Amino acid sequence: MSQIVTRLFDNFSDAEHAVIELERVGVPHGDISLVSNRRGTSHPVADVREPRDSTAGDAAARDAGVGAALGGVIGAGGGVLAGLGLLAIPGLGPVIAAGWLASAAVGAAVGGAVVAGAGGIVGALTHAGVSRAEADVYAESVRRGGTLVSAKVDDELVLTAQAALDNTPYVDIAERRALYQGQGWSRFDDTLDPYTDAEIEAERARWR
Template sequence: MSQIITRLFDSFADAEHAVIELERVGVPHGDISIVSHKSDKKHARAHVREPHDNTAGEAAAKDAGAGAAIGGVVGAAGGVLAGLGLLAIPGLGPVVAAGWLASTAVGAVVGGAVVGAAGGIVGALTNAGVSREEAEVYAEGVRRGGTLVSAKVAEDKLALAEDAVSNVGYVDVAARGAAYRQGGWSHFDESASPYADDEIEIERSRWARR
């Protein structure tokens, strides 16, 4: 039986580090997901592929047909980060993403075809066992420029995986949710307009580590 480890990062570099650490301790590539706001300039060195001629669902199906595990978007070679691609997730707009969480958020992939939506990123997280309250903060964090890493971890690797990400600078989701609510936010709204690049920069500067 597996459990979910989910972390929000203000820095894509920190999220990248967390993914590498999870892979290092033996969490399978297909069990790790990363979803990051498209505007982060650091994606350039992650060799992001942009499926210009595909919808989000078609891109997920295309990846699945190319050899990813059912329900996953991650490429077969080079780990999770090698499978990063551009997708559109409800409420977030364009994101750079890979893994089971991304494909579940845009639609279920079966036999290389997208067969139905799964409630966006909040639905994907709650279906995997994350509380609704935390899932909404995670989704809002990505909407505001953050990067989400979520992994399905077998019990025998859980302690190792927790240790692997414990020293990476992740967000305290309870404190961040409280800060959002203090600013007037109440819940993640999939129908809201995605943040503009200048709004993202303001958010990032707000949470930048001193």
């Protein structure tokens, strides 16, 4: 059996470190996913350092299924971070992403172009076992400029994976939900326009 271990980060470099830590403690590349808002930032896509625990060849073999599922939008090779690609998820706008969550959050990929979403990021998270309340906050936070890391972790590795993630600063979901609700927010709405560059920069500035 496996469990979902998920963390939200305001800083992309913290999320990057979290992915590397998950891989370091033995969570397979194919079981880790990262989704980060692309707008208003210079997040790396092709030039991301390779995780320490494998060669590019090893990672390519393990990530091949994910790359194929997204029709080449998310490429394989060099671990999760080196497989980051650009795509669109309903309600979020352009994101950089890799892994199972990204694959589940988008629909079919035809000729390298992502078409209609299949439940979006909230649907993908809840289908994996994340509560709807938490999934809404995760999705809204990515919409506002955050980065989400989620892993499917075997039961015997859960505590190790959580300890590895706890070494990296992450967002307290309950506190972030309360803050959003204090602004009149109730749930993630994928029919709203994605945040603009200026709005995302203002949101990120609050957490620096």
